[in-house]
Amino acid sequence: MPVQRRKAGASAAAPASPPPKQAAAGGKSKTAAAKAGGKNSAAAGEPPATSRGAFDGVLAAVALAVALLSAICEWPIYLAYEKDFKRPAVAFTLNLGITAIISLAVTASPQVRSLKKSARALAAAADPPAAAAVAAAGDVAAAAAAAAAPRPPMKKAATHSVSGSAGGGGGNGSDRELRTTLHANRCLVLLKQGGRAEEALADAQAACRLRPRWAKAHLRLAQAQEACGGCCEAAAAYRRAGDLDPALAPSVGAALAALERQEARRRCRLVLQHGQRGCAVYDAAASPQPVSLGSLLTRLIATAGADGAVRLFCCSTGAALQQLVGHADRVTRLAWSPCSTLLASASLDGTARLWRLTAGASWRQGHAVAQAGPVVGELGGSRVSCLAWSPGSALLASGSSEGQVAVWRVADGACHHKLGSHGGLVTAVAFSPCGQLLASASGDGACRVWGTADWQMVVDISWPSGPVNSCCFVSLSAAGTAAPPAAAPTLTAAAAAAAAAARPLCTLLLTCHVQAQRHEGRVLLWDVAQRRHGWVDGKLEAPLATLDCFQGKVCSVDSWPAAGGSGSGSHPGTGPAAPAAAGKEEAKEGTGDEEALLAAACSDGSVRLFDLAAVVAANASGPAASSKATRKAAEAPLLEVTLPDGGSAGGPVPDWGSLVLQAAAHDRNLVALSPDGRLLAAAGPDRRILLLDAEGGGQRASLAGHGATLRALRWLGPVTLLTAGDDGTARVWNVSEL
Incomplete structure (x- = not known):
């Protein structure tokens, strides 16, 4: 016998016709049924027909x-x-x-x-x-x-009732x-x-x-x-x-x-305007150490513009301190000395100038913050292409567009030594952290290393990988010394820190090569200081490690921890970093698990992060100790992301996980690792600064504010970032709480 469908709230299904015994009490039963129906309708949430009619009547009357x-x-x-x-x-x-x-x-x-x-x-x-x-x-x-609103638990329906949805499961959906x-x-x-x-x-x-x-x-x-x-x-x-x-x-x-x-x-803390609007800022750099301006102890920010002027700003307040005038053409490079008392600027007029900070100057009283020093870098009318300070701030190295490399004395501005000429533009010069070596890279495909004791050439690297567009020194613990002794877990924190400090450092030369015909880029690591890997009979025959996963020119590189003592030409778009925070150092304390990172931005729009310590360890042990698969796994990037192109400016930011290459010009891509190695900053043609978690790879923030392509990207501290671009402004960002 089929069961009739009933309304929710009714206790039982109503029969088709009343029994004969109940017909006598017709009036009373109809009244009860009407009341029951009203209650059931109210329980179901539907107003009775009389109420609906009255409601419509009221609306019509109104x-x-x-x-x-x-x-x-x-x-x-x-x-x-x-x-x-x-x-x-x-x-x-x-x-x-x-x-x-x-x-x-x-x-x-x-x-x-x-x-x-x-x-x-x-x-x-x-x-x-x-x-x-x-x-x-x-x-x-x-x-x-x-x-x-939260509903009270419903009572279980009778077993003979039928669900209101087909199949009995549609009601829940x-x-x-x-x-x-x-x-x-x-x-x-x-x-x-x-x-x-x-x-x-x-x-x-x-x-x-x-x-x-x-x-x-x-x-x-x-x-x-x-x-x-x-x-x-x-x-x-x-x-x-x-x-x-x-x-x-x-x-x-x-x-x-x-x-x-x-x-x-x-997050934008300061906006520093360099001259008139539309005057592009080619470079911006902050003094490595705080300087005293009267009673104010602060760092200084210098900007170089297309108007040929260098301007100084207070990093704490953003106030414009002084305009340094002396160049006759655009200023393209800035480099602070490690002692923060000297500023070097390079211009297209073929000169490099030194600016000395005035001791005890107070900008509040109108005193000059810096005074013009000697003019250096004049080498036959060719323009100065790169600068680098020695670790002791006594010497300044420069490279020119005609392939000349020279070293200048800071005290009197005289040329200390002229080194051999390259066959093309000198793209970068860099001092080693210890100051005993000077490297110069050129578009002729050669990278030369000079000894600062006698200024003789130590090695001439001419590897068949195309022109060298950048070079710098990186430091990490020497291969084979990172592993702790058996009793390391029992060492105290102080003993572990002393043991870590006593480990010898391995200084490697990093060169970036590009082959335009094949659209390939390559990063090579050379052991030029210890001479233990790649040397045969006193000659450097091969690099220690090779990273050849780039499909274009490597535009910018940065390493963590920073080698220190390099220069403006060593890390395109980056500069001397503030002292690294002790977060990761303390995390690794007593474990012997050394950590070193290398970030690289390529013209194909990609940004890659490598475990530099793993790359060196896998290649330093030799082919007998590590297989080809092990070395390949170590050289694989920890992180590989793609920068959005300029066409997406003002629109949604593409997901960092996307590896689709964008058809846009990425020749000015910049990358920088924070001093604590926790964040990776990258900038592309879409004028955004993207902050990436160096450990997990997730995007932490996207900073939009510049109206043109960025030319400088530097960390001032673990949570402070400095950027500058063609829109004529330099900006200081606060990236805390990320």
Whole structure:
């Protein structure tokens, strides 16, 4: 016998006709049935038919009253302008009729009926009686809030009842979708009310838990996260919503751009304007050590511009201190001495100038912060292409566009020694950390190393890998000494620190090569100091390690920990870093697990991070101790990401995990590792500074503020970043709490 479908809330199915014994009490039974039906309807959340009719009648009466009131208010107008109306009574009657018809049509419109139907549906889906009451009044938002409230556990239905959905399992899915929609709608209502961001976030998280692949739930989660101040979490949720629903791409892009601007305004601490607007800043550098300006102890920031001037700013306040004038053409390079008392600037006018800081100067009293020193770098009219300071700040090395390398005495500005000439532009010069070696790289494909004791050439590296566009020295613990002794776990912290300090350092020369015909880039590591690897019969025959995974020119490199004592030409786009924080040092203390990182930005738009210690250890042990697969695994990048191109400026930031190469010019890509090795900063043609977690690889922040391509990217400290670009400004960013 088939079981009849019954309404929710009814205790049993009603029979088709009353039994004969109950027919006698017809009136009483009909009354009871009507009361029971009313209770059941109320329990289901649907108002009775009489209530619905009364509600519609009230709406019609209100519409007619509005029409009559409007006509009464217009009657004096008809009387006042009776001469304009030939028959004012007819016009008044016609206006009254049209108003009444419009009011009734609006009342009976599908939108109003849909509103009432939605309110009744929401009330029917909710267990609390408050939802039914507000639905009867037509308040959909209140009904949604009441329906999304926690519901009491439902009693188990009778075993002979039939589920309202086909298959018996569809009801749970419909209920889940409805509750998700209610949570999302209530989240939006709470966000618009303001001051209830935490409650809105809880609703958005509940919606995402119920339907993890619903794009609108993630969109509401992003809006709630943004209201709570979680910019990184909001950006991730926005991107997730865009991935789930491509139709949301325009709104997601606009939201990400607005979020990025808001984050940039919050993190930009100083904006330093170099001269007039539109005057490009070619370089910016901060003094390695604080200097005393009267009672103020602060670091100085120098900017070099297209107007031929060098300007000094206070790093603490951003105040413009002094303009250094002396060059006749654009200033392209800046380099602070390690002692922070001298500043060297190179210009296209073929000279390099020294600027000395005035002892005890106070910019508040109008005293000059720096004074012009001797003019150096004049080598037959060729322009100065790169600069490098010796560790003791006594010598300054320079390279020229004609291939000449010279060393200058800082005391009197005289040429201390002229070294052999290269066959092309000198792209970089660098002193070793100990100051005993000087390396010069050139576009002729050679990198030469000179001894500073007698200024004789130590080695001439001419490897068949194309022109050398950069060179620098990197330092790490000597291969084979990183492993701790057997009793290392029992050492105290002080003993472990002393043992780590006693380990010999391995100084390696890093060269970057490019082959334009094959669009290949390569980074080579050479043992030029210890002469233990790659040397045969006193000659350097091979590099210690090779990193050849680049599909273009290596534009910028940076290492951690910093070797120190290099120069402006050693790390394109980077400079002397502040003293490294002790976070990672303390983490590795007593374990012997040394850590060294190398970051490289390529013209193909990629940024790669390598474990330099693993690369050196795998190649220093020789082919007998490590297999080819082991060396290949060690040379594989820890992290490989792609910078967005200039076409995406102002739009959404592509995901860091994407390895799709962008068809854009990335010749000025910059990269820099923070002094504590925790963050990796990178900048490309889209004018953004992207901060990446060096350990996990996740994007931590995106800083947008520059209006043109960046030319300088340097860390001033673990949480302070300095950038400069063609828009004529230098900016100081605070990246704490990342």
